[in-house]
Amino acid sequence: MTKLKNLDIILAHGPELSAGGLDYYQLGLWAASLPRTRVLAVNPGLPREELLRRLKAFLYLGEEHRVLLAALDPLRRARLLIQLLLQEIGIHPEFLLTLDLQEALSYPDAKACSLKAHHLIGVAASMLTRAEPVGVQELPVSPRVLVWGDSYAALKAAVSLAHLGHPVLWAYPGPTPAPLLPGAPVTEPPEPPVASLLTAADASPLISKVPKARFLELEGQVGHFLVKLEISGEIRQELVGGMILAPELHLTPNPKPLADHFRIFSLSELERRLKEQEKIEGLFPPRDGLLQAAFIGGDSHPLSLKRTLKAISRLQTQDPWQVALFLRDAKVGAPGLEAALEAALAQGLILFKVSEPPKISLTDDLPQVSFFDPVMLSREVLACDLVVLDEVYRPDPDNHRLAHLLGLFSGPAGFLQKDNVRLLPVVTNRQGIYVAGPGRAVMDLDQALAEADTAVSMCHELLGQGLAFAPKGRAVVDRGRCTLCLTCYRLCPHRAISWDNRAVIHELACQGCGTCAAHCPNEAIQIRNFTDDQVVAAMATLDPRLTPKIFAFLCQNSAWEAYQAAIKEEGLILPLGFIPLRLPCAGKLDIDYLLRGFTYGAQGILVMGCPLDNCRSDQGNCHALWRVERAQGLLAEVGIDPRRLLYRPVAANAPRDFQDAVMSLLEILSQGQAA
Ligand code: SF4
Ligand code: SF4
Numbered sequence: 001m002t003k004l005k006n007l008d009i010i011l012a013h014g015p016e017l018s019a020g021g022l023d024y025y026q027l028g029l030w031a032a033s034l035p036r037t038r039v040l041a042v043n044p045g046l047p048r049e050e051l052l053r054r055l056k057a058f059l060y061l062g063e064e065h066r067v068l069l070a071a072l073d074p075l076r077r078a079r080l081l082i083q084l085l086l087q088e089i090g091i092h093p094e095f096l097l098t099l100d101l102q103e104a105l106s107y108p109d110a111k112a113c114s115l116k117a118h119h120l121i122g123v124a125a126s127m128l129t130r131a132e133p134v135g136v137q138e139l140p141v142s143p144r145v146l147v148w149g150d151s152y153a154a155l156k157a158a159v160s161l162a163h164l165g166h167p168v169l170w171a172y173p174g175p176t177p178a179p180l181l182p183g184a185p186v187t188e189p190p191e192p193p194v195a196s197l198l199t200a201a202d203a204s205p206l207i208s209k210v211p212k213a214r215f216l217e218l219e220g221q222v223g224h225f226l227v228k229l230e231i232s233g234e235i236r237q238e239l240v241g242g243m244i245l246a247p248e249l250h251l252t253p254n255p256k257p258l259a260d261h262f263r264i265f266s267l268s269e270l271e272r273r274l275k276e277q278e279k280i281e282g283l284f285p286p287r288d289g290l291l292q293a294a295f296i297g298g299d300s301h302p303l304s305l306k307r308t309l310k311a312i313s314r315l316q317t318q319d320p321w322q323v324a325l326f327l328r329d330a331k332v333g334a335p336g337l338e339a340a341l342e343a344a345l346a347q348g349l350i351l352f353k354v355s356e357p358p359k360i361s362l363t364d365d366l367p368q369v370s371f372f373d374p375v376m377l378s379r380e381v382l383a384c385d386l387v388v389l390d391e392v393y394r395p396d397p398d399n400h401r402l403a404h405l406l407g408l409f410s411g412p413a414g415f416l417q418k419d420n421v422r423l424l425p426v427v428t429n430r431q432g433i434y435v436a437g438p439g440r441a442v443m444d445l446d447q448a449l450a451e452a453d454t455a456v457s458m459c460h461e462l463l464g465q466g467l468a469f470a471p472k473g474r475a476v477v478d479r480g481r482c483t484l485c486l487t488c489y490r491l492c493p494h495r496a497i498s499w500d501n502r503a504v505i506h507e508l509a510c511q512g513c514g515t516c517a518a519h520c521p522n523e524a525i526q527i528r529n530f531t532d533d534q535v536v537a538a539m540a541t542l543d544p545r546l547t548p549k550i551f552a553f554l555c556q557n558s559a560w561e562a563y564q565a566a567i568k569e570e571g572l573i574l575p576l577g578f579i580p581l582r583l584p585c586a587g588k589l590d591i592d593y594l595l596r597g598f599t600y601g602a603q604g605i606l607v608m609g610c611p612l613d614n615c616r617s618d619q620g621n622c623h624a625l626w627r628v629e630r631a632q633g634l635l636a637e638v639g640i641d642p643r644r645l646l647y648r649p650v651a652a653n654a655p656r657d658f659q660d661a662v663m664s665l666l667e668i669l670s671q672g673q674a675a
Contacts, residue, residue: 007129141464143464169227535590
């Protein structure tokens with residue numbers, strides 16, 4: 001049980017001591033009756049010096065104060081007060097809690113208004129008097145960074161890191177770097193600024209190149225990753241503080257070519273031939289003075305179509321080629337692509353938009369392309385001198401293995417970043433491991449280089465020049481309670497837990513989501529300032545006069561924002577007994593909170609987390625939903641209508657969805673009362 005601390009409440013009011021239904025004088029009298037509490041009512045519009053004088057008189061300098069600042073729209077109206085408290089009085093930022101009383105003002109009668117204000121202050125006070133500061137610590141880390149892959153993004157990252165003074169281990173699987181220019185022929189050299197990157201990497205004394213490398217193992221945590229690599233058959237261990245992953249894309253012919261037929265080329269092969277010889281019709285004896293080429297596909301990605309159209313354009317300059325292009329879906333989203341397609345059409349390109357991929361067969365050693373022509377509504381066959389197959393940009397096939405070794409959640413297509421908007425652009429679920437450019441998606445060169453820069457600046461900010469700043473004591477293991485069951489180790493989405501003879505949380509890697517705390521069977525982990533003690537104390541403040549009683553457990557990354565916006569922007573009037581409780585992530589929800597809520601007299605409980613695939617800690621929303629479902633089963637067993645416990649996902653910018661969820665629960669509760 002946390003020892004309660006003293007609390008100083010500042011009620012910031014306007015020139016009058018009452019506003020709407022709120023009487024600050026009465027509110028102050030009530031607040032002063034709370035245990036271990038003192039109250040100052042002050043007009044934040046007073047001159048700065050006068051405000052400071054009153055604050056100094058109220059808050060004795062040198063003492064540790066916990067200050068609850070309650071006002072209407074405090075971040076705007078009491079901005080000067082906040083500034084003085086933090087900068088002049090020196091209040092620890094974690095001990096200054098601002099409370100917006102706007103929600104209380106939304107009730108039409110003065111009694112409801114003051115009851116709600118009492119309750120909002122009561123909940124905030126119960127949290128703040130139990131708050132413990134999360135300190136900041138400086139941790140020594142290795143400034144050395146592993147850059148993995150030989151894409152231009154990897155090359156840019158290596159050079160930029162070295163430029164910032166980081167020693168770089170640049171490892172890639174091939175004997176020499178073989179970066180691709182996305183959307184360009186494989187034979188096209190890069191433009192000068194990019195071309196000079198290779199020279200810069202060669203010249204930098206801080207970059208150690210490691211060709212023919214294979215990633216074998218990873219131990220340790222951000223700041224001290226121990227990487228085991230196999231290099232030309234030898235095993236090497238390297239210490240690095242962080243990593244930037246940018247493995248190059250692979251080009252895969254689509255569909256697979258008929259076994260090496262001399263008239264069926266992949267796009268790369270055609271590009272090489274076009275580079276080697278000015279004209280390629282000499283390869284094929286013309287039929288009736290005309291050569292027919294068919295390009296199949298090109299629609300896997302706008303960058304593939306860009307390459308295809310470049311090759312078509314080269315071929316069209318060579319009489320007597322007639323070119324047909326078969327597309328299922330013309331993705332002309334890339335800049336200049338629509339114009340390139342129109343130019344090719346103007347040069348005589350015949351475009352077939354087909355619903356099924358054409359079939360390729362051989363007759364008398366000549367490729368035949370058969371397809372259903374949606375214009376003629378008939379199956380057609382085109383005899384071709386040359387068939388060119390699209391090449392799909394695919395992620396490095398080794399990515400799955402790499403993601404597994406590194407403990408990363410890989411994306412659905414085999415990239416190294418999960419499809420989750422919270423991770424964009426370069427973050428992974430592991431602190432200190434970033435993914436850029438072709439490591440996370442197919443993208444053009446400009447975007448890949450920009451992402452490399454972003455990853456470099458995040459890495460630099462994290463590792464500095466060998467010192468990292470980390471929270472101190474945010475997630476705490478009670479070693480006396482821990483039985484080393486390793487549930488937390490298995491479930492931590494950020495891989496921040498290891499163990500000696502008890503679970504150990506790595507403070508630089510931990511994101512404070514609370515998933516571990518909610519799952520620990522021995523309640524051995526607490527998330528500071530979201531402790532069980534604080535949550536239960538806040539629930540216990542429920543005033544029996546406030547009805548209907550509803551506890552709402554809201555993820556601070558989404559639902560909490562939506563709740564605030566619903567009140568401020570949508571003018572939502574919540575039921576008087578609606579008690580919002582903030583969680584660091586929905587994954588922190590403990591089933592005990594839900595069951596206890598009903599024993600405290602809640603009529604309904606609402607749990608809200610981020611939408612699917614939008615959780616910052618990967619599956620916090622799913623964990624919350626599973627717990628709600630389990631609790632619903634238990635409620636049904638003891639005869640409580642399980643519908644009184646409702647789970648809803650909500651995005652931070654969707655206050656109306658928040659409102660809908662509240663209305664749905666109220667509807668269920670009213671049905672229950674009617675029954
Ligand atoms: S889940 Fe709890 S008891 Fe199990 S290892 Fe982690 S801290 Fe220890
Ligand atoms: S709070 Fe979240 S990130 Fe930190 S150790 Fe627990 S599960 Fe991992």
